[in-house]
Amino acid sequence: MKMNRTGVTQLLQQVAIEDSQIPCIKMQEFNAWFDKNQVLKDINLQFNLHQINCIIGPSGSGKSTLLRSINRINDDITSFKHQGEILLKGINVLADHDVTAIRKQLGMVFQKPCVFPNSIRENILFGLQFDNTYSLQQRQTIMEDKLKAVALWNEVQQRLNSPATDLSLGQQQRLCIARTLAVNPQVLLLDEPTSSLDPVSSRAIEDLMLQLKDRYTIIFVTHNILQAKRIADRLIFMCDGQVIEQGNKEQLFNNPAKQQTWDYLNNEYCNC
Amino acid sequence: MNRRLINEVFTIFSSLAALFCLVVLCFLLTVIVSQGFPALSFKFIVSPAKNFGAEGGVLYQLLGSLLLVICAGVISLPIALGVAIYKSEYLQNSRLQLLSHLLLYALNAVPSVVFGIFGLIFFVNILHTGLSWFVGSIILALMILPTITLSCYQSMSSIPHSYRDTAYALGFNNWQTVIQVVLPQGIGGAITGLLMGLTRAIGETAPIMFIATAFSGVTIPQTLNTPVSSLPTHILALTKQATQPQALSNAWGASLVLLTLVLILSISALFSRHYFKLRTQR
Numbered sequence: 001m002k003m004n005r006t007g008v009t010q011l012l013q014q015v016a017i018e019d020s021q022i023p024c025i026k027m028q029e030f031n032a033w034f035d036k037n038q039v040l041k042d043i044n045l046q047f048n049l050h051q052i053n054c055i056i057g058p059s060g061s062g063k064s065t066l067l068r069s070i071n072r073i074n075d076d077i078t079s080f081k082h083q084g085e086i087l088l089k090g091i092n093v094l095a096d097h098d099v100t101a102i103r104k105q106l107g108m109v110f111q112k113p114c115v116f117p118n119s120i121r122e123n124i125l126f127g128l129q130f131d132n133t134y135s136l137q138q139r140q141t142i143m144e145d146k147l148k149a150v151a152l153w154n155e156v157q158q159r160l161n162s163p164a165t166d167l168s169l170g171q172q173q174r175l176c177i178a179r180t181l182a183v184n185p186q187v188l189l190l191d192e193p194t195s196s197l198d199p200v201s202s203r204a205i206e207d208l209m210l211q212l213k214d215r216y217t218i219i220f221v222t223h224n225i226l227q228a229k230r231i232a233d234r235l236i237f238m239c240d241g242q243v244i245e246q247g248n249k250e251q252l253f254n255n256p257a258k259q260q261t262w263d264y265l266n267n268e269y270c271n272c
Numbered sequence: 273m274n275r276r277l278i279n280e281v282f283t284i285f286s287s288l289a290a291l292f293c294l295v296v297l298c299f300l301l302t303v304i305v306s307q308g309f310p311a312l313s314f315k316f317i318v319s320p321a322k323n324f325g326a327e328g329g330v331l332y333q334l335l336g337s338l339l340l341v342i343c344a345g346v347i348s349l350p351i352a353l354g355v356a357i358y359k360s361e362y363l364q365n366s367r368l369q370l371l372s373h374l375l376l377y378a379l380n381a382v383p384s385v386v387f388g389i390f391g392l393i394f395f396v397n398i399l400h401t402g403l404s405w406f407v408g409s410i411i412l413a414l415m416i417l418p419t420i421t422l423s424c425y426q427s428m429s430s431i432p433h434s435y436r437d438t439a440y441a442l443g444f445n446n447w448q449t450v451i452q453v454v455l456p457q458g459i460g461g462a463i464t465g466l467l468m469g470l471t472r473a474i475g476e477t478a479p480i481m482f483i484a485t486a487f488s489g490v491t492i493p494q495t496l497n498t499p500v501s502s503l504p505t506h507i508l509a510l511t512k513q514a515t516q517p518q519a520l521s522n523a524w525g526a527s528l529v530l531l532t533l534v535l536i537l538s539i540s541a542l543f544s545r546h547y548f549k550l551r552t553q554r
Contacts (some may be wrong), residue, residue: 047440071441073437073441076440099445100443100444100445101441101443103440103441103443104442104443107441107442108437108441110434110437110438110441112434114432114434114435114437116435116438117457117551126439126442126452127442127443127444129448129452131450176438179442180441180442183442183443193550208383222489247484
């Protein structure tokens with residue numbers, strides 16, 4: 001059954017209230033191709049509610065493709081084809097629903113901070129431009145709340161009308177996270193959000209994730225094994241388009257079931 | 273040593289080429305300004321032409337030219353924006369993309385007189401519009417359409433794809449992304465292209481002389497189906513009477529007015545490009 005934006009949003013909120021025990025996102029037998037090149041193979045995964053789910057793996061292992069498949073950004077690429085199911089609280093996001101409603105529930109932050117050439121205020125409220133349900137006062141409140149949520153309010157409250165591009169890269173990335181939070185998603189998908197940042201800014205993002213996990217389910221793609229060790233609750237190791245191993249952090253770091261996982265976590269080497 | 277020599281030869285050649293262009297431009301400007309300036313006065317600009325242009329000023333020619341190009345801009349800008357948006361946002365087939373690009377470049381290279389002949393055959397002979405300033409504007413709009421389209425397309429396709437991905441990830445659909453991301457950043461290219469197109473259109477004689485303009489006896493048009501007079505066709509008519517010193521002097525004066533309009537449009541195009549570039553880099 002095709003659902004419109006309101007239908008998808010209402011159903012997801014209903015599920016959230018009724019049953020918080022089911023996995024937030026579950027991928028079943030998911031395969032993906034760019035033309036004839038299979039990039040994701042038989043993915044069976046689950047991402048737990050209100051946890052930081054870290055995906056690690058070498059370059060080209062399909063981590064970003066997997067993340068982009070979840071909120072269907074890859075749908076716009078003509079050569080992209082997929083098979084299988086991705087369930088967001090039991091609802092198959094790949095079914096013929098309103099894709100924009102699905103994407104609003106699955107906020108995504110990219111590798112490089114991408115702020116629009118507008119003011120800080122306009123950037124934060126960018127996702128609400130076509131939403132008439134918020135008054136001016138409510139928008140102001142959302143902006144303040146989200147900037148506080150990403151610990152940016154004190155740094156920018158005096159210059160909300162200044163260009164967002166004047167901020168440092170670390171601040172820009174936090175602004176991108178705040179902009180994503182402003183559309184009220186249930187899940188945060190972060191595709192190596194600290195890879196272009198300096199160590200201090202990276203730690204600020206990590207601290208932010210630890211604070212946000214009580215309110216959001218976080219899926220965090222990273223190359224940095226130490227970073228995954230610091231922030232992950234659950235770890236997924238991918239190589240060559242396949243999930244090699246998944247489980248809680250302690251289990252994977254202390255007692256991995258697969259030799260490939262051990263090799264990668266200890267030597268950053270993978271022979272898939 | 274050899275590489276340094278080639279570098280120096282290339283530098284000298286480039287400098288000489290640039291110098292040659294500059295000298296030719298300065299020469300033309302000097303001649304037009306020195307010859308046209310004595311005829312130029314406030315009265316010359318606000319007076320209508322008399323005695324087939326040998327006396328009086330260029331009021332209706334100036335207004336006619338402005339009317340033709342402004343209307344051409346109004347017609348072509350939305351079409352150019354539509355084509356550019358379709359090409360950059362929706363047309364994913366690479367062969368069709370290449371074909372549309374080739375067609376636009378081919379249309380851009382069509383000599384202006386061919387547009388005039390097309391207008392004459394299609395509008396005047398087949399549709400029986402008669403001499404009409406509006407038809408002239410349509411033909412000028414067609415002529416400048418590829419210039420504006422290509423400029424819009426280039427500025428839209430240079431927008432980083434991450435902006436579109438970010439908008440989609442925030443729950444925008446295609447047209448919302450176009451309105452909020454592509455258009456605000458592509459509008460600079462559109463305006464620069466429009467000004468470049470108008471610069472070309474305002475100096476054209478051939479496309480409009482058979483279908484839209486009359487050489488004398490015209491005022492402000494009251495209907496769409498009346499002719500106007502334009503500066504280029506007025507200059508053409510005056511140079512045909514070059515044996516009369518007053519007509520020749522007025523031709524130089526009209527040329528200077530036209531040149532000033534072209535310079536204003538060109539400089540505006542340069543400034544707009546610079547302004548929008550700064551705005552998107554902000």
